Amino acid sequence: MIYPAIDLMDGGCVRLLKGDFNKRTDYTVPPLDVAKSYAAAGAEWMHVVDLDGAKDGKTAQTDLILDVAAESGLKVQTGGGLRELAQIQRLLQGGVERAVIGSLAVTNPQMVKFWISEVGQERVCVALDVNIGEDGDPYPATRGWTEAGERTLWHVLDDYMGTGLKTILVTDIGRDGVEGGSNIDLYKQIMTNYPTLDLITSGGVGTLDHVAELKALNPHGVIIGKALYEERFTLEDAIAC
Incomplete structure (x- = not known):
């Protein structure tokens, strides 16, 4: 399953290089138009990130995200700045299919486990954005990738086993926006x-x-962002390959 992605800041679509807010590219096409174009190309899901929320720790693009969920024809999963159950419930009740929890999944796992039990395992995705340490292990970062973590990805995931967690999203920060290929070995190890x-x-x-290399692993989903913005290939071709 291909998940085309849009990242939102100040009401528009942007992309960051390796999660660096100082290395930002703005795109002029309105987010809803982008979403509708992805639906027309055959996508079923879309991944939407509130980067203002991820950076500042509070949701900032909720109304826009709800518009996308209501009008795009796509199932939407979204995250960025989600810190309270009420925020998650507003999104889910407003038409979002799945809430994506990032930093708190690392810093406050007990709360996230409670949220999973409250809204259901199908409605929550835990997003773990990792830097590869000098020891070769992946370490989840927090607060919009601005703070390095001390626990490995394996420690974090082990802690969620048996809690009802179903869906995870893992990003190698060092490869994000670079378009040089994904961390296949990391994904093989996770699976x-x-x-x-x-x-x-x-x-x-x-x-x-x-x-194609990622699809060969048969993961639940593959997120594609910048490559679609920059027209490296079409979404139709990505779905078909």
Whole structure:
């Protein structure tokens, strides 16, 4: 399943290089128009990130995201700045299919486990954005990738086993926006170690060969962002390859 992605700041579509807010590219096409074009191309889902929320720790694009969910014809999963159950419930009740929880999944796992039990495992995705350490292990970062984590991805995932967590999204920050290929070895290891989890991959896709390489792993989903904005290939081709 291909998940085309849009990142939102100040009401528009942007992309960051390696999660750096100082390396931002703005795109002029309105977010809803982008979403509708993806629906017309055959997408079923869309991944939407509130980057203002991820950076500042409070949701900022909720109304726009709800408009996209209501009018695009796509199922939407979204995250960025979600810190309270009420925020998640507003999104889900407003038409969003799945809430994506990032930083709090690392810093306050007990709260996130409670949210999963409250809204249901199908409605929550835990997003773990990792830097690869000098020891070769992946370490989840927090607060819009601005703070490095001390626990490995494996420690974080082990803590969620048996809690009802179903869907995870893992991004290698060092590959995000670079379009040089995804961290295939990392995704293989996740799928081998945690076969009960639905893995959505993110970061690094720049060619159809990259898409095909990821599809060969048979993950639950593949997120593609910048490559579609920059017209490296079409969404139709990515879905078909």
